[in-house]
Amino acid sequence: MKVLGIETSCDETAAAIVDGDHTILANKVLTQLEEHKPYGGVVPEIAARSHMDHLDRLIREALDDAKIGFDDLDGIAATAGPGLIGGVFVGVMTAKAIAASRKLPFLAVNHLEGHALTARLTEGAAAEFPYLLLLVSGGHCQLLAVEDVGCYTRLGGTIDDAVGEAFDKTAKMMGLPYPGGPLIEQIAKQGNEDRFDLPRPLKGRSGCDFSFSGLKTAVRKKIIEIIGEGGNPDHMSALDKADLAASFQKAVGDVLIDRCKRAMDMFEEKFGRPGPLVVAGGVAANLTLRAKLKELTDTRGTKLLAPPVNLCTDNGVMIAWAGLERLRLGLTDSLDFAPRPRWPLDQLTGVKDLHK
Template identity: 75%
Template sequence: MIVLGLETSCDETAAAVVTDDRQILANKVLSQLDEHRPFGGVVPEIAARSHLDHIGDLVEQAMAEAGLDFVELDGVAATGGPGLIGGVFVGVMTAKAIAAAHKIPFLAVNHLEGHALTARLTEGDAAAFPYLLLLVSGGHCQLLAVEGVGHYIRLGGTVDDAVGEAFDKTAKMLGLPYPGGPALERAAQSGNDRAVDLPRPLRGRPGCDFSFSGLKTAVRHRIEEMLGSQKDLSDAQVADLAASFQRAVGDVLADRCAHAMDQFKQTYGRPGPLVVAGGVAANQALRARLTELTAERGTELLAPPVSLCTDNAAMIAWAGMERLQLGLTDPLDFAPRPRWPLDQLKGVA
């Protein structure tokens, strides 16, 4: 089976083709970073217009790279939400048009389920159900038990900022360029991660929830203390703050994941594996910290390649494939959704 996937939920326009034996025949991604950089963040109207301008060409490129005609597809999947609604509309309407014109099934994929199932595309049987999922991105931070396609049990989530949002806001306070998360990771490489004392919100507390607003506020206070009478932080100070922030986040994630692994083991008889997904999963320092945790707990960390952690259409095509194999197709009157929690998905019992 072969599925075309489209992703337009934020600031990447993407099209990909995957097969049911986990081959990625094409994976095209067009970033809008240059269009949004002058504003220091994603502007929804600009994003939607860019998706509209480029989605057709990207679909043509993906199909050409895969060496396929539309009649050879078994389905077409598109992110149906959550996301910036203007962009989601572009992808959904494009996929519906392809499905209608070529009489193939349409699949509305939850963007978060795309991230959640990526490890099953890249890791195969190692990511057999059930597994524990840490979903970390600019807009989401949650721990879930993944029992199957459409079956997610939320164990905990952020009570304020998502971890990716905390990275971006901290980077902005440090004067680092957009996008902030990758810039902060680069700055941290030359810093001392023990140089600045920062809090670890909720560490040691019961449960699996996260909180990052207090950590972000603490960084602001440390910046004010360091500045004193000087105008700007030195490069060394920026590096130390970035490294110390990154270490604090890693400690918080490890602590919360440890609690979730205990809960998971009580329910399923084993602590994992732990799958990490979402844009923040590309951070190598955080991956290393979670690898240490899983080794200590006698399980393993499954993390997709960096190129499949950030938004892409291969994950949407694969999630569509998994749903197609279960007969979970969608009607052409499906309405795109700006909000769509994972635990509201339908699956096969």
């Protein structure tokens, strides 16, 4: 069984092909970083136009890499939400056109489910259902119990900023270029993580929700203390930036660990064990945060499962794999499926719906 996956929900144009033996036959990703860098963030119209310009070529290159044609595919999957709706439309309409012309099943994949199921492709039996999921990216920060395909229980989420957004905005305040998250991790390696006293929002509170706006505000106040109100962040010394980045990253890690501990307790109460814990999404590429989560799972007697770094950020592989998992179960979609800018994971059609 082979499925083509298309991802166009934000600023990566991606096409990939996977098969039922957990093999990635092709993986093409075109980043738009240089196009959006002058604006300090993703511009939706620019992103959508870039998807239109490059998607057809990437699909052809994916087929060539896999050494197959359209007639060798068993299904066409595309991110149908959530995301920037212009880009989502480009991917969905392309996938529908291929599915209709080749009489293949169309699979409307939730972008978040793509992240949620990637570990089942890369980790195999270690990621058997159920597992606990920490989904952390530029737009999302959630803890969920994953019981099966399409079966998600939300244990907690952010009440304001997503953690990836906090990384990028902190970097911007420090005068670092977009995207700032990876740069924060890089310069933090040379910093003193105990120099700046920053808050840990909601740490110790009941539940599994997150909050990062207060932490971001505290970082801004520290920057003002260093350069003055209205000062240029370029006047911060390299040492100040490294220490602030390290202190910020430590605070984020402490919050994630605290929230995950509570989620593990809830998961263990329901399923009789604390995990495994799967971490997914763009922020899962942060190896410092991964190490902290690994320490937590080791102390709780369970495993941390994380996709390879190149499969943490947006890609077509995760969409192809989620589509393949759905295709196996017969969870296909009609060609009148409407793309969605918002689409919570706990509103998906899944395995439980097959037995109603």
